Amino acid sequence: MCAIIGIVAKNPVNQAIFDGLTVLQHRGQDAAGMVTCDDTKLYLRKDNGLVKDVFHTRHMLNLKGNMGIGHVRYPTAGCSSAAEAQPFYVNMPYGITLAHNGNLTNTDALRTDLMHDDLRHLNTSSDSEVLLNILAHELSTIGKLRDELQPADIFKAVRRLHQRCRGGYAAVAMITGVGILGFRDPNGIRPIIFGERKTDIGAEFIISSESVAIDALDYQRLRDIEPGEAVFITVDGQLFSEQCAENPKYSPCIFEHVYLARPDSIIDGISVHKARLRMGETLAKKILRLYPEHDIDVVIPIPDSSRTAALPLANDLGVKYREGFVKNRYIPRTFIMPGQSIRKKSVRQKLNAIELEFKDKNVLLVDDSIVRGTTSREIVQMAREAGARRVYVASAAPPVRYPNVYGIDMPAASELIAYDRSVEEVADIIGADWLVYQDLDDLIDSARRGNETITSFDTSCFSGTYVTGDVSEDYLADLQAMRNDAAKEKQNKDEGLTDLTKNN
Secondary structure: OOEEEEEEOOOOOHHHHHHHHHHOHHHOOOEEEEEEEEOOEEEEEEEEOOHHHHOOHHHHHHOOOOEEEEEEEOOOOOOOOHHHOOOEEEOOOOOEEEEEEEEEOOHHHHHHHHHHOOOOOOOOOOHHHHHHHHHHHHHHOOOOOHHHOOHHHHHHHHHHHHHHOOEEEEEEEEEOOOEEEEEEOOOOOOOOEEEEEEEOOEEEEEEEOOHHHHHHOOOEEEEEOOOOEEEEEEOOOOEEEEEOOOOOOOOOEOHHHHHHOOOOOEEOOEEHHHHHHHHHHHHHHHHHHHOOOOOOOEEEEOOOOOHHHHHHHHHHHOOEEOOOEEEOOOOOOHHHOOOHHHHHHHHHHHEEEOHHHHOOOEEEEEEOOOOOOHHHHHHHHHHHHOOOOEEEEEEOOOOOOOOEOOOOOEOOHHHOOOOOOOHHHHHHHHOOOEEEEOOHHHHHHHHHOOOOOOOOOEOHHHHOOOOOOOOOHHHHHHHHHHHOHHHHHHHHHHOOOOOOOOOO
16 A cells, blocks of 8 residues: 655646645555656655655755656565665666556566566566566667657557556656656556646646545546556646556455545545445444344444444444544554554554543444454453443454455465454454454445446455456465565564654
């Protein structure tokens, strides 16, 4: 899970990209980067840390030009080194920079092809660098000079990229002095949307992971980039688009609606806010079906992303809704913190219980999802320490039992609390008196009602079905060995990054 943004404007874009990345900060807190283009000269700044810590006045003054791309990073593959902060750059051909959200599932094969057949050098373990070099190689085979390059040539290169790459990916790429390209994998797994702003001197365009950045920067949303489609915006503000995949299929990631996206985003025509409201309504029906004589006194959400589902749930159950936890806004989201020990430590730093709302009450805690169980276990204990008589837990998402391989940090099945366990066993581990999960069919229906033209979603972390059709048991085993928490902590220690909560 990362965020990407690209802007072609009539005035300098550095401040707009900074503001857009700040709006998208929830998608990645490990690193941030921006590259701008002034005529044929590039200006790059990237480093580990939050947006506000990476870009200072001296950096902003140097980021010149009316065209640029940006990125905030949450590492799911590779390491946490600043060397893997994005955007990435290659000199040949034209000078191309790229920012990417997602994960390629055939990275190893592509890496071998690039180094041995395409004779390209790779400097990091990031699949984003692989994606960039694939694009660069395919553009180089067209054999045109920069001034001769046409949108049709660029779309041809994207078509070849889709033929070679597998996985979930959404990317923005800037061709120096030519324009900005946005493209999406043929299954449309990761989100990407574009918008336009009319000015007296011409149209300006933006490409972003979520619509909130488009809204915040006062652009008008045009539409999502379709699965397999590419959109190209020339440096002088002309927009071109073309379908570049042979058999595209709409299967967007449903976990965007559960947790990843901001509630005020509209993704693939679906309001995240309304989808989460419907999740609360269907979850309430299930609780009433299982526990028609429940003794719940109060519904309390685990902030922030579960609030939207918790409110209609409380209304439909006919019980009070209360805010029982105060959140420290300066602690990052624990789900996207690398390392189990850091997540566990951060839960109590992030949340504090209001004893008044718990004492002598039967409390239903509502969470958006339960992944590793670290947060849930700590919060249930906090509720009991605050005086709750009984503590029940409801998850707006189904049990997360399988790794996600398309850009969300769920790499090791053994680290997922619901893996190979019953609901009762999970409830016992987190210390709840009972636990209710959303049914997968109800989750799909909650999202799909926002856009009924979408007939399927990527639900792999719940169902174990991978829409790209190329994820084998051997692949999952290799992924677990590389990306489990123990491996990440060792890697970070080797890099001298034992404190991953620091911003620089």
